[in-house]
Amino acid sequence: MEDNKIRVRFAPSPTGYLHIGGARTALFNWLYARHYKGTFVLRIEDTDQVRSTEKAVNVILEGMKWLGLDWDEGPGKGGEYGPYYQMKRLHIYQEYTEKLLKDEKAYCCYCTREELANSREKQVRENKSLKYDKHCLNLSEEEKKRYETEGRKPVIRLKIPAKKIVFNDLLRGEVTFDGELLSDFVIMKSGGIPTYNYAVVIDDALMKITDVMRGDDHISNTPKQIVIYEALGLDVPKFAHIPMIMGQDHSRLSKRHGATSVMEYKKVGYMPEAVVNYIAHLGWSPGDEREIFTKEELIKEFSLDKISKHAAVFSMEKLNWFNSEYLKNMSIDSLTKTLLPFLKEANYIENEESLSPAKIEYIKEVLKLMQGRIKNFSQFIDYADYFFMDKINIESQAFDSVLNKEGVVGILQALKKKLSTLKCWNEESIENAVREVASSLQIKGGQIIHPTRVALSGKKVGPGLFELMVVLSQNKTVKRLKEAIEKIEDAKKISN
RNA sequence: GGCGCAAUCGAAUAGUGGUUAAUUCAGCUGGCUCUCAAUCAGCAAACGGGGGUUCAAUUCCCCCUUGCGCCA
Numbered sequence: 058m059e060d061n062k063i064r065v066r067f068a069p070s071p072t073g074y075l076h077i078g079g080a081r082t083a084l085f086n087w088l089y090a091r092h093y094k095g096t097f098v099l100r101i102e103d104t105d106q107v108r109s110t111e112k113a114v115n116v117i118l119e120g121m122k123w124l125g126l127d128w129d130e131g132p133g134k135g136g137e138y139g140p141y142y143q144m145k146r147l148h149i150y151q152e153y154t155e156k157l158l159k160d161e162k163a164y165c166c167y168c169t170r171e172e173l174a175n176s177r178e179k180q181v182r183e184n185k186s187l188k189y190d191k192h193c194l195n196l197s198e199e200e201k202k203r204y205e206t207e208g209r210k211p212v213i214r215l216k217i218p219a220k221k222i223v224f225n226d227l228l229r230g231e232v233t234f235d236g237e238l239l240s241d242f243v244i245m246k247s248g249g250i251p252t253y254n255y256a257v258v259i260d261d262a263l264m265k266i267t268d269v270m271r272g273d274d275h276i277s278n279t280p281k282q283i284v285i286y287e288a289l290g291l292d293v294p295k296f297a298h299i300p301m302i303m304g305q306d307h308s309r310l311s312k313r314h315g316a317t318s319v320m321e322y323k324k325v326g327y328m329p330e331a332v333v334n335y336i337a338h339l340g341w342s343p344g345d346e347r348e349i350f351t352k353e354e355l356i357k358e359f360s361l362d363k364i365s366k367h368a369a370v371f372s373m374e375k376l377n378w379f380n381s382e383y384l385k386n387m388s389i390d391s392l393t394k395t396l397l398p399f400l401k402e403a404n405y406i407e408n409e410e411s412l413s414p415a416k417i418e419y420i421k422e423v424l425k426l427m428q429g430r431i432k433n434f435s436q437f438i439d440y441a442d443y444f445f446m447d448k449i450n451i452e453s454q455a456f457d458s459v460l461n462k463e464g465v466v467g468i469l470q471a472l473k474k475k476l477s478t479l480k481c482w483n484e485e486s487i488e489n490a491v492r493e494v495a496s497s498l499q500i501k502g503g504q505i506i507h508p509t510r511v512a513l514s515g516k517k518v519g520p521g522l523f524e525l526m527v528v529l530s531q532n533k534t535v536k537r538l539k540e541a542i543e544k545i546e547d548a549k550k551i552s553n
Numbered sequence: 554g555g556c557g558c559a560a561u562c563g564a565a566u567a568g569u570g571g572u573u574a575a576u577u578c579a580g581c582u583g584g585c586u587c588u589c590a591a592u593c594a595g596c597a598a599a600c601g602g603g604g605g606u607u608c609a610a611u612u613c614c615c616c617c618u619u620g621c622g623c624c625a
Contacts, residue, residue, distance in 0.1 A: 177625060181554065187625055188555090229558070238556060240624075277557055277623030300559080300621095307620060335565095338577095342566050346576050365566070367559050368621060375565065375578045385591085430590045440589095491587095506587040518589035 063095030071113035074318040075120030088359040099131030165211035166193040167204035213245035222280040227297035234280035273298040326434025405445035426520040451515040512541030
Protein backbone atom coordinates (compact mmCIF):
# COMPACT_ATOMS: atom_id res chain seq x y z
CA MET A 58 0.00 0.00 0.00
CA GLU A 59 2.77 2.34 1.05
CA ASP A 60 4.46 1.76 -2.31
CA ASN A 61 1.44 2.95 -4.26
CA LYS A 62 1.36 6.31 -2.60
CA ILE A 63 1.48 9.19 -4.98
CA ARG A 64 4.50 11.44 -4.72
CA VAL A 65 4.56 14.68 -6.68
CA ARG A 66 6.83 17.68 -6.56
CA PHE A 67 7.16 21.32 -7.39
CA ALA A 68 10.69 22.25 -8.40
CA PRO A 69 11.16 25.98 -8.92
CA SER A 70 14.40 27.75 -9.84
CA PRO A 71 15.09 30.52 -7.36
CA THR A 72 15.93 33.13 -9.94
CA GLY A 73 13.22 35.67 -9.25
CA TYR A 74 9.85 35.43 -7.62
CA LEU A 75 7.05 32.90 -7.54
CA HIS A 76 5.09 33.79 -10.64
CA ILE A 77 1.51 32.99 -11.53
CA GLY A 78 2.41 30.10 -13.81
CA GLY A 79 4.65 28.50 -11.21
CA ALA A 80 2.03 28.98 -8.55
CA ARG A 81 -0.56 27.26 -10.70
CA THR A 82 1.79 24.31 -11.32
CA ALA A 83 2.47 24.15 -7.60
CA LEU A 84 -1.25 24.31 -6.87
CA PHE A 85 -2.13 21.48 -9.26
CA ASN A 86 0.58 19.27 -7.79
CA TRP A 87 -0.51 20.16 -4.28
CA LEU A 88 -4.17 19.45 -5.06
CA TYR A 89 -3.23 16.16 -6.67
CA ALA A 90 -1.17 15.13 -3.64
CA ARG A 91 -3.84 16.16 -1.17
CA HIS A 92 -6.63 14.55 -3.19
CA TYR A 93 -4.89 11.19 -3.20
CA LYS A 94 -3.41 11.65 0.26
CA GLY A 95 0.03 11.50 -1.27
CA THR A 96 3.19 13.45 -0.65
CA PHE A 97 4.02 16.90 -1.98
CA VAL A 98 7.75 17.55 -2.29
CA LEU A 99 9.34 20.96 -2.77
CA ARG A 100 12.75 20.94 -4.39
CA ILE A 101 14.90 23.96 -5.17
CA GLU A 102 16.63 23.81 -8.55
CA ASP A 103 19.45 26.23 -7.92
CA THR A 104 22.06 25.03 -10.39
CA ASP A 105 21.98 28.30 -12.27
CA GLN A 106 24.63 29.83 -10.07
CA VAL A 107 24.55 33.17 -11.79
CA ARG A 108 20.85 33.82 -11.31
CA SER A 109 19.98 31.79 -8.22
CA THR A 110 19.88 33.62 -4.91
CA GLU A 111 19.06 32.77 -1.33
CA LYS A 112 16.68 35.70 -1.29
CA ALA A 113 14.75 34.30 -4.22
CA VAL A 114 14.39 30.97 -2.39
CA ASN A 115 12.80 32.78 0.52
CA VAL A 116 10.50 34.74 -1.74
CA ILE A 117 9.26 31.51 -3.29
CA LEU A 118 8.76 29.83 0.08
CA GLU A 119 6.92 32.91 1.26
CA GLY A 120 4.66 32.83 -1.79
CA MET A 121 3.86 29.16 -1.27
CA LYS A 122 3.03 29.79 2.37
CA TRP A 123 0.86 32.78 1.54
CA LEU A 124 -1.15 30.67 -0.88
CA GLY A 125 -1.41 27.97 1.74
CA LEU A 126 0.45 25.35 -0.29
CA ASP A 127 2.28 23.45 2.41
CA TRP A 128 4.88 20.86 1.42
CA ASP A 129 5.60 17.58 3.16
CA GLU A 130 9.26 17.36 2.25
CA GLY A 131 11.68 20.09 1.29
CA PRO A 132 13.27 23.26 2.62
CA GLY A 133 12.60 23.76 6.30
CA LYS A 134 10.88 20.40 6.46
CA GLY A 135 13.53 17.86 5.66
CA GLY A 136 12.50 14.39 4.58
CA GLU A 137 14.17 11.10 3.92
CA TYR A 138 15.10 11.84 0.30
CA GLY A 139 17.03 15.08 0.87
CA PRO A 140 18.87 17.28 0.48
CA TYR A 141 16.25 19.26 -1.40
CA TYR A 142 18.58 21.82 -2.91
CA GLN A 143 20.27 20.66 -6.10
CA MET A 144 23.53 22.41 -5.29
CA LYS A 145 23.77 20.19 -2.22
CA ARG A 146 23.38 17.12 -4.39
CA LEU A 147 26.32 17.62 -6.74
CA HIS A 148 28.12 14.55 -5.39
CA ILE A 149 25.08 12.45 -6.31
CA TYR A 150 25.07 13.63 -9.92
CA GLN A 151 28.82 13.06 -10.07
CA GLU A 152 28.41 9.51 -8.85
CA TYR A 153 25.85 8.70 -11.54
CA THR A 154 27.96 10.38 -14.18
CA GLU A 155 30.92 8.17 -13.37
CA LYS A 156 28.71 5.16 -13.71
CA LEU A 157 27.47 6.31 -17.12
CA LEU A 158 31.03 6.95 -18.26
CA LYS A 159 32.15 3.54 -17.07
CA ASP A 160 29.22 1.88 -18.84
CA GLU A 161 30.10 3.88 -21.97
CA LYS A 162 26.66 5.43 -22.07
CA ALA A 163 28.14 8.88 -21.87
CA TYR A 164 31.37 10.44 -23.05
CA CYS A 165 33.64 13.41 -22.56
CA CYS A 166 33.42 16.17 -25.11
CA TYR A 167 36.17 18.72 -25.55
CA CYS A 168 34.65 20.76 -28.34
CA THR A 169 35.00 24.49 -27.97
CA ARG A 170 32.24 27.00 -28.35
CA GLU A 171 33.65 27.98 -31.76
CA GLU A 172 33.80 24.42 -33.01
CA LEU A 173 30.21 23.83 -31.99
CA ALA A 174 29.09 27.06 -33.59
CA ASN A 175 30.75 26.12 -36.87
CA SER A 176 29.10 22.75 -36.93
CA ARG A 177 25.77 24.31 -36.14
CA GLU A 178 26.14 26.87 -38.88
CA LYS A 179 26.78 24.10 -41.36
CA GLN A 180 23.61 22.29 -40.27
CA VAL A 181 21.58 25.43 -40.64
CA ARG A 182 22.96 25.91 -44.12
CA GLU A 183 22.03 22.34 -45.01
CA ASN A 184 18.54 22.68 -43.46
CA LYS A 185 19.23 19.90 -41.05
CA SER A 186 17.95 19.67 -37.50
CA LEU A 187 20.42 21.09 -35.04
CA LYS A 188 22.36 18.27 -33.52
CA TYR A 189 25.78 17.64 -32.01
CA ASP A 190 28.07 16.14 -34.64
CA LYS A 191 29.49 13.50 -32.26
CA HIS A 192 33.00 14.75 -32.89
CA CYS A 193 34.21 13.52 -29.48
CA LEU A 194 32.27 10.26 -29.41
CA ASN A 195 35.25 8.00 -29.95
CA LEU A 196 38.27 9.93 -28.78
CA SER A 197 41.34 7.90 -27.94
CA GLU A 198 43.08 8.32 -24.62
CA GLU A 199 45.90 10.18 -26.39
CA GLU A 200 43.53 12.64 -27.97
CA LYS A 201 41.83 13.25 -24.64
CA LYS A 202 45.19 13.83 -22.99
CA ARG A 203 46.17 16.25 -25.71
CA TYR A 204 43.02 18.29 -25.22
CA GLU A 205 43.53 18.29 -21.48
CA THR A 206 47.09 19.56 -21.80
CA GLU A 207 45.70 22.27 -24.05
CA GLY A 208 43.71 23.27 -20.99
CA ARG A 209 40.34 22.15 -22.32
CA LYS A 210 37.81 21.08 -19.70
CA PRO A 211 35.39 18.41 -20.89
CA VAL A 212 31.62 18.37 -20.67
CA ILE A 213 29.79 15.06 -20.48
CA ARG A 214 27.40 14.09 -23.24
CA LEU A 215 24.87 11.29 -23.25
CA LYS A 216 24.72 8.82 -26.12
CA ILE A 217 21.24 8.89 -27.60
CA PRO A 218 19.95 5.63 -29.02
CA ALA A 219 18.50 5.96 -32.52
CA LYS A 220 15.01 4.74 -31.78
CA LYS A 221 11.51 5.98 -31.22
CA ILE A 222 10.87 7.35 -27.76
CA VAL A 223 7.26 7.04 -26.69
CA PHE A 224 5.58 8.04 -23.50
CA ASN A 225 2.02 8.09 -22.37
CA ASP A 226 1.06 11.53 -21.16
CA LEU A 227 -1.70 11.36 -18.57
CA LEU A 228 -3.43 14.30 -20.26
CA ARG A 229 -2.53 13.94 -23.90
CA GLY A 230 -2.16 10.24 -24.48
CA GLU A 231 0.70 8.78 -26.46
CA VAL A 232 3.42 11.21 -27.48
CA THR A 233 6.16 10.04 -29.84
CA PHE A 234 9.58 11.46 -30.59
CA ASP A 235 12.28 10.24 -32.94
CA GLY A 236 15.50 9.62 -31.04
CA GLU A 237 17.34 9.93 -34.31
CA LEU A 238 16.63 13.64 -34.26
CA LEU A 239 17.90 14.10 -30.73
CA SER A 240 21.34 15.45 -30.11
CA ASP A 241 23.88 13.80 -27.79
CA PHE A 242 23.11 16.52 -25.29
CA VAL A 243 25.24 17.69 -22.40
CA ILE A 244 24.41 16.24 -19.01
CA MET A 245 27.31 17.69 -17.03
CA LYS A 246 28.84 21.07 -17.67
CA SER A 247 32.56 21.60 -17.36
CA GLY A 248 32.27 23.04 -13.86
CA GLY A 249 30.80 19.82 -12.50
CA ILE A 250 27.29 21.28 -12.58
CA PRO A 251 24.54 19.08 -14.01
CA THR A 252 22.25 20.38 -16.74
CA TYR A 253 18.56 20.80 -16.05
CA ASN A 254 17.35 17.63 -17.74
CA TYR A 255 19.97 15.50 -16.02
CA ALA A 256 19.53 16.77 -12.48
CA VAL A 257 15.77 16.66 -12.73
CA VAL A 258 15.78 12.98 -13.68
CA ILE A 259 18.14 11.89 -10.93
CA ASP A 260 16.27 13.90 -8.34
CA ASP A 261 12.82 12.76 -9.41
CA ALA A 262 14.01 9.16 -9.45
CA LEU A 263 15.80 9.28 -6.10
CA MET A 264 12.97 11.22 -4.50
CA LYS A 265 10.64 8.48 -5.72
CA ILE A 266 8.40 10.89 -7.58
CA THR A 267 5.57 8.86 -9.11
CA ASP A 268 3.85 11.57 -11.16
CA VAL A 269 5.61 14.47 -12.82
CA MET A 270 3.10 17.25 -13.43
CA ARG A 271 4.55 20.33 -15.06
CA GLY A 272 4.01 22.94 -17.76
CA ASP A 273 3.65 21.67 -21.32
CA ASP A 274 6.78 23.61 -22.27
CA HIS A 275 8.51 20.50 -20.92
CA ILE A 276 6.95 18.07 -23.37
CA SER A 277 9.96 18.34 -25.63
CA ASN A 278 12.30 17.75 -22.69
CA THR A 279 10.56 14.55 -21.76
CA PRO A 280 12.14 12.25 -24.39
CA LYS A 281 15.57 13.41 -23.30
CA GLN A 282 14.73 12.66 -19.74
CA ILE A 283 13.41 9.25 -20.63
CA VAL A 284 16.71 8.44 -22.32
CA ILE A 285 18.48 9.36 -19.09
CA TYR A 286 16.15 7.21 -17.01
CA GLU A 287 16.84 4.31 -19.30
CA ALA A 288 20.59 4.81 -19.38
CA LEU A 289 20.60 4.86 -15.60
CA GLY A 290 18.24 1.91 -15.30
CA LEU A 291 15.78 3.97 -13.25
CA ASP A 292 12.01 3.69 -13.25
CA VAL A 293 10.30 6.21 -15.50
CA PRO A 294 7.54 8.12 -13.69
CA LYS A 295 4.18 9.08 -15.17
CA PHE A 296 4.02 12.44 -16.89
CA ALA A 297 1.21 14.98 -17.07
CA HIS A 298 1.84 18.16 -19.02
CA ILE A 299 -0.51 20.92 -18.09
CA PRO A 300 -1.27 23.88 -20.35
CA MET A 301 0.63 27.12 -19.90
CA ILE A 302 -0.77 30.46 -18.85
CA MET A 303 -0.52 33.29 -21.36
CA GLY A 304 -1.04 37.02 -21.29
CA GLN A 305 -4.02 38.73 -22.95
CA ASP A 306 -2.13 38.91 -26.23
CA HIS A 307 -1.44 35.17 -26.12
CA SER A 308 2.25 35.64 -25.60
CA ARG A 309 4.06 34.19 -22.65
CA LEU A 310 2.88 35.79 -19.43
CA SER A 311 5.30 38.53 -18.48
CA LYS A 312 5.52 41.73 -16.53
CA ARG A 313 3.95 43.82 -19.21
CA HIS A 314 0.71 41.89 -18.73
CA GLY A 315 0.48 43.26 -15.18
CA ALA A 316 1.65 41.68 -11.98
CA THR A 317 3.05 38.20 -12.52
CA SER A 318 4.54 37.82 -9.05
CA VAL A 319 2.24 36.13 -6.59
CA MET A 320 3.45 38.32 -3.74
CA GLU A 321 2.54 41.36 -5.76
CA TYR A 322 -1.07 40.33 -5.34
CA LYS A 323 -0.60 40.17 -1.61
CA LYS A 324 0.87 43.63 -1.68
CA VAL A 325 -1.98 45.07 -3.72
CA GLY A 326 -4.52 43.53 -1.38
CA TYR A 327 -5.87 40.30 -2.81
CA MET A 328 -6.94 37.39 -0.65
CA PRO A 329 -4.83 34.25 -1.11
CA GLU A 330 -8.01 32.16 -1.24
CA ALA A 331 -9.24 34.23 -4.19
CA VAL A 332 -5.95 33.89 -6.04
CA VAL A 333 -5.95 30.14 -5.47
CA ASN A 334 -9.57 29.87 -6.54
CA TYR A 335 -8.90 31.84 -9.70
CA ILE A 336 -5.73 30.11 -10.82
CA ALA A 337 -7.35 26.76 -10.14
CA HIS A 338 -9.74 27.65 -12.95
CA LEU A 339 -6.91 28.35 -15.35
CA GLY A 340 -6.75 25.08 -17.21
CA TRP A 341 -9.06 23.20 -14.91
CA SER A 342 -12.79 23.14 -14.34
CA PRO A 343 -15.02 21.12 -12.06
CA GLY A 344 -17.09 20.05 -15.09
CA ASP A 345 -20.11 22.02 -13.99
CA GLU A 346 -21.08 25.61 -13.37
CA ARG A 347 -19.57 26.18 -9.94
CA GLU A 348 -16.94 28.89 -9.59
CA ILE A 349 -16.32 29.55 -5.93
CA PHE A 350 -14.39 26.80 -4.19
CA THR A 351 -12.75 26.49 -0.84
CA LYS A 352 -9.42 24.70 -0.78
CA GLU A 353 -11.09 21.65 0.70
CA GLU A 354 -13.60 21.57 -2.13
CA LEU A 355 -10.83 21.94 -4.68
CA ILE A 356 -8.97 19.03 -3.13
CA LYS A 357 -12.09 16.94 -3.26
CA GLU A 358 -12.97 17.83 -6.85
CA PHE A 359 -9.54 17.99 -8.42
CA SER A 360 -8.71 15.42 -11.04
CA LEU A 361 -6.46 15.22 -14.06
CA ASP A 362 -9.23 14.40 -16.52
CA LYS A 363 -10.78 17.81 -15.95
CA ILE A 364 -7.63 19.65 -16.94
CA SER A 365 -7.89 21.17 -20.40
CA LYS A 366 -5.19 20.77 -22.99
CA HIS A 367 -4.92 24.25 -24.46
CA ALA A 368 -3.20 27.31 -23.07
CA ALA A 369 -5.18 29.58 -20.76
CA VAL A 370 -5.19 33.36 -20.81
CA PHE A 371 -4.78 35.22 -17.55
CA SER A 372 -7.59 37.70 -16.93
CA MET A 373 -7.24 40.40 -14.33
CA GLU A 374 -10.99 41.14 -14.54
CA LYS A 375 -11.89 37.63 -13.55
CA LEU A 376 -9.40 37.65 -10.70
CA ASN A 377 -10.91 40.93 -9.54
CA TRP A 378 -14.32 39.37 -9.60
CA PHE A 379 -13.16 36.40 -7.53
CA ASN A 380 -11.50 38.69 -5.05
CA SER A 381 -14.48 40.96 -4.62
CA GLU A 382 -16.64 37.89 -4.09
CA TYR A 383 -14.33 36.84 -1.28
CA LEU A 384 -14.27 40.32 0.19
CA LYS A 385 -18.05 40.53 0.09
CA ASN A 386 -18.39 37.28 1.99
CA MET A 387 -15.81 38.00 4.68
CA SER A 388 -16.87 39.03 8.15
CA ILE A 389 -16.18 42.63 9.09
CA ASP A 390 -13.87 41.45 11.84
CA SER A 391 -11.55 39.45 9.62
CA LEU A 392 -11.79 42.07 6.93
CA THR A 393 -10.65 44.65 9.44
CA LYS A 394 -7.77 42.51 10.58
CA THR A 395 -6.57 42.04 7.02
CA LEU A 396 -6.97 45.71 6.22
CA LEU A 397 -4.91 47.10 9.10
CA PRO A 398 -1.46 46.61 7.52
CA PHE A 399 -2.68 48.50 4.46
CA LEU A 400 -3.94 51.39 6.61
CA LYS A 401 -0.58 51.48 8.34
CA GLU A 402 1.26 51.40 5.01
CA ALA A 403 -0.82 54.36 3.80
CA ASN A 404 -0.20 56.23 7.05
CA TYR A 405 -3.90 56.31 7.79
CA ILE A 406 -3.19 54.86 11.21
CA GLU A 407 -0.15 55.11 13.48
CA ASN A 408 0.15 51.63 14.77
CA GLU A 409 -1.77 48.42 14.22
CA GLU A 410 -1.47 47.27 17.82
CA SER A 411 -2.32 50.37 19.78
CA LEU A 412 -5.62 51.29 18.18
CA SER A 413 -8.36 52.52 20.48
CA PRO A 414 -11.61 50.56 20.47
CA ALA A 415 -13.32 53.64 19.08
CA LYS A 416 -10.90 53.80 16.18
CA ILE A 417 -11.36 50.12 15.41
CA GLU A 418 -15.11 50.65 15.48
CA TYR A 419 -14.69 53.56 13.08
CA ILE A 420 -12.61 51.45 10.69
CA LYS A 421 -15.28 48.77 10.77
CA GLU A 422 -17.98 51.28 9.92
CA VAL A 423 -15.96 52.57 6.98
CA LEU A 424 -15.37 49.02 5.86
CA LYS A 425 -19.08 48.31 5.89
CA LEU A 426 -19.57 51.19 3.47
CA MET A 427 -16.79 49.99 1.19
CA GLN A 428 -17.32 46.23 1.28
CA GLY A 429 -18.92 45.40 -2.03
CA ARG A 430 -17.42 48.45 -3.70
CA ILE A 431 -13.80 47.36 -3.74
CA LYS A 432 -11.85 44.77 -5.67
CA ASN A 433 -8.82 44.81 -3.38
CA PHE A 434 -7.40 46.67 -0.42
CA SER A 435 -5.34 49.10 -2.46
CA GLN A 436 -8.59 50.24 -3.94
CA PHE A 437 -9.93 50.74 -0.43
CA ILE A 438 -6.97 52.97 0.40
CA ASP A 439 -7.79 54.96 -2.69
CA TYR A 440 -11.58 55.09 -2.40
CA ALA A 441 -11.81 55.68 1.36
CA ASP A 442 -8.95 58.09 1.85
CA TYR A 443 -11.20 60.93 3.02
CA PHE A 444 -12.24 58.92 6.05
CA PHE A 445 -8.68 58.97 7.30
CA MET A 446 -7.37 62.35 6.23
CA ASP A 447 -7.82 65.60 8.04
CA LYS A 448 -7.54 67.79 4.97
CA ILE A 449 -9.16 66.03 2.06
CA ASN A 450 -8.03 66.26 -1.49
CA ILE A 451 -10.82 67.35 -3.82
CA GLU A 452 -10.33 65.88 -7.27
CA SER A 453 -10.00 68.80 -9.66
CA GLN A 454 -12.41 67.34 -12.17
CA ALA A 455 -15.01 66.90 -9.44
CA PHE A 456 -14.43 70.42 -8.19
CA ASP A 457 -14.80 71.97 -11.63
CA SER A 458 -17.82 70.02 -12.74
CA VAL A 459 -19.78 69.83 -9.49
CA LEU A 460 -18.68 72.38 -6.89
CA ASN A 461 -17.54 75.38 -8.85
CA LYS A 462 -21.00 76.08 -10.24
CA GLU A 463 -23.54 78.81 -9.86
CA GLY A 464 -25.64 78.46 -6.73
CA VAL A 465 -23.63 75.71 -5.08
CA VAL A 466 -22.25 77.97 -2.35
CA GLY A 467 -25.74 78.96 -1.29
CA ILE A 468 -26.88 75.36 -1.20
CA LEU A 469 -23.93 74.22 0.88
CA GLN A 470 -24.36 77.15 3.25
CA ALA A 471 -27.99 76.34 3.84
CA LEU A 472 -27.13 72.70 4.41
CA LYS A 473 -24.29 73.56 6.75
CA LYS A 474 -26.56 75.72 8.82
CA LYS A 475 -29.19 73.03 9.05
CA LEU A 476 -26.76 70.23 9.89
CA SER A 477 -24.72 72.13 12.42
CA THR A 478 -27.75 72.40 14.69
CA LEU A 479 -29.09 68.92 14.04
CA LYS A 480 -29.76 67.20 17.35
CA CYS A 481 -29.90 63.60 16.25
CA TRP A 482 -27.08 62.32 14.02
CA ASN A 483 -28.39 59.25 12.30
CA GLU A 484 -29.21 58.30 8.74
CA GLU A 485 -32.89 59.04 9.02
CA SER A 486 -32.66 62.48 10.60
CA ILE A 487 -29.84 63.50 8.26
CA GLU A 488 -31.90 62.49 5.25
CA ASN A 489 -34.87 64.42 6.57
CA ALA A 490 -32.71 67.48 7.13
CA VAL A 491 -31.20 67.31 3.65
CA ARG A 492 -34.63 66.86 2.04
CA GLU A 493 -36.00 69.80 4.02
CA VAL A 494 -33.20 72.04 2.83
CA ALA A 495 -33.82 70.89 -0.71
CA SER A 496 -37.52 71.63 -0.59
CA SER A 497 -37.02 75.00 1.07
CA LEU A 498 -34.65 75.93 -1.75
CA GLN A 499 -37.05 74.38 -4.24
CA ILE A 500 -34.42 72.09 -5.74
CA LYS A 501 -34.22 68.36 -6.24
CA GLY A 502 -32.41 66.14 -3.78
CA GLY A 503 -29.70 65.34 -6.28
CA GLN A 504 -28.79 68.99 -6.64
CA ILE A 505 -27.83 69.10 -3.02
CA ILE A 506 -26.51 65.57 -2.65
CA HIS A 507 -23.93 65.63 -5.42
CA PRO A 508 -22.09 68.79 -4.39
CA THR A 509 -22.21 67.66 -0.79
CA ARG A 510 -20.61 64.34 -1.65
CA VAL A 511 -17.77 66.12 -3.41
CA ALA A 512 -17.43 68.55 -0.49
CA LEU A 513 -17.18 65.73 2.02
CA SER A 514 -15.21 63.15 0.10
CA GLY A 515 -13.52 65.00 -2.74
CA LYS A 516 -15.00 62.44 -5.12
CA LYS A 517 -18.03 62.22 -7.35
CA VAL A 518 -18.70 58.60 -6.50
CA GLY A 519 -18.92 56.72 -3.27
CA PRO A 520 -21.28 55.29 -0.68
CA GLY A 521 -24.75 56.66 -0.03
CA LEU A 522 -24.41 60.20 1.25
CA PHE A 523 -26.39 59.84 4.45
CA GLU A 524 -24.60 56.77 5.69
CA LEU A 525 -21.34 58.39 4.73
CA MET A 526 -22.19 61.38 6.92
CA VAL A 527 -23.15 59.19 9.86
CA VAL A 528 -19.75 57.53 9.82
CA LEU A 529 -17.87 60.74 9.16
CA SER A 530 -19.47 62.50 12.19
CA GLN A 531 -21.34 65.76 12.52
CA ASN A 532 -18.22 67.77 13.34
CA LYS A 533 -16.29 66.73 10.28
CA THR A 534 -19.29 67.04 8.02
CA VAL A 535 -19.86 70.63 9.04
CA LYS A 536 -16.17 71.41 8.93
CA ARG A 537 -15.75 70.03 5.42
CA LEU A 538 -18.80 71.88 4.17
CA LYS A 539 -17.23 75.06 5.49
CA GLU A 540 -13.90 74.30 3.86
CA ALA A 541 -15.55 73.51 0.55
CA ILE A 542 -17.47 76.78 0.61
CA GLU A 543 -14.23 78.67 1.25
CA LYS A 544 -12.50 76.85 -1.52
CA ILE A 545 -15.23 77.68 -4.03
CA GLU A 546 -15.16 81.32 -3.01
CA ASP A 547 -11.39 81.43 -3.34
CA ALA A 548 -11.65 80.00 -6.82
CA LYS A 549 -14.25 82.61 -7.77
CA LYS A 550 -12.01 85.44 -6.51
CA ILE A 551 -9.09 84.20 -8.56
CA SER A 552 -11.09 83.91 -11.74
CA ASN A 553 -12.57 87.41 -11.33
C1' G B 554 15.17 25.35 -39.86
C1' G B 555 13.73 20.51 -37.36
C1' C B 556 10.44 18.33 -33.86
C1' G B 557 6.29 18.49 -30.49
C1' C B 558 1.62 20.32 -28.30
C1' A B 559 -2.90 22.84 -29.02
C1' A B 560 -7.48 25.07 -31.43
C1' U B 561 -15.85 26.33 -28.92
C1' C B 562 -18.47 33.61 -27.93
C1' G B 563 -13.38 39.16 -26.39
C1' A B 564 -11.59 35.79 -21.75
C1' A B 565 -12.16 31.16 -18.70
C1' U B 566 -14.52 26.87 -19.31
C1' A B 567 -19.25 23.20 -20.20
C1' G B 568 -21.07 20.02 -23.87
C1' U B 569 -22.65 16.78 -27.82
C1' G B 570 -22.22 11.81 -33.94
C1' G B 571 -28.73 14.61 -34.60
C1' U B 572 -29.37 20.41 -29.06
C1' U B 573 -32.54 26.92 -29.45
C1' A B 574 -24.30 24.80 -28.42
C1' A B 575 -24.56 26.19 -21.82
C1' U B 576 -22.38 28.96 -17.59
C1' U B 577 -19.16 32.79 -15.32
C1' C B 578 -16.14 37.36 -16.18
C1' A B 579 -15.96 41.49 -19.40
C1' G B 580 -19.38 44.45 -22.89
C1' C B 581 -24.29 46.61 -24.00
C1' U B 582 -29.89 47.89 -22.58
C1' G B 583 -33.21 48.65 -18.83
C1' G B 584 -35.22 48.42 -13.41
C1' C B 585 -33.75 50.09 -8.47
C1' U B 586 -31.18 54.55 -6.73
C1' C B 587 -28.34 60.73 -4.60
C1' U B 588 -23.48 58.88 -7.70
C1' C B 589 -20.58 54.45 -7.95
C1' A B 590 -20.82 49.59 -6.57
C1' A B 591 -24.07 45.69 -5.44
C1' U B 592 -28.52 43.50 -7.13
C1' C B 593 -32.56 42.18 -10.60
C1' A B 594 -34.39 41.64 -15.79
C1' G B 595 -32.79 41.36 -20.68
C1' C B 596 -29.34 41.78 -25.25
C1' A B 597 -25.18 40.61 -28.04
C1' A B 598 -21.47 37.06 -28.83
C1' A B 599 -18.24 31.01 -30.67
C1' C B 600 -17.49 25.50 -32.81
C1' G B 601 -10.18 28.51 -37.48
C1' G B 602 -10.19 26.59 -43.01
C1' G B 603 -10.38 22.36 -46.42
C1' G B 604 -10.99 17.35 -47.31
C1' G B 605 -12.72 12.63 -45.81
C1' U B 606 -15.70 8.59 -42.62
C1' U B 607 -21.13 8.75 -41.85
C1' C B 608 -28.01 9.01 -43.34
C1' A B 609 -25.88 12.93 -40.17
C1' A B 610 -19.53 15.95 -37.95
C1' U B 611 -18.40 21.43 -33.76
C1' U B 612 -17.71 16.25 -31.99
C1' C B 613 -13.97 10.77 -35.25
C1' C B 614 -9.61 10.73 -39.09
C1' C B 615 -6.17 13.46 -42.45
C1' C B 616 -4.14 17.99 -44.44
C1' C B 617 -3.58 23.28 -44.03
C1' U B 618 -3.49 27.58 -41.13
C1' U B 619 -2.60 29.97 -36.73
C1' G B 620 -0.72 30.12 -31.76
C1' C B 621 2.60 28.24 -28.21
C1' G B 622 6.84 25.49 -26.83
C1' C B 623 11.63 22.68 -27.18
C1' C B 624 16.35 22.28 -29.74
C1' A B 625 21.34 26.72 -30.62
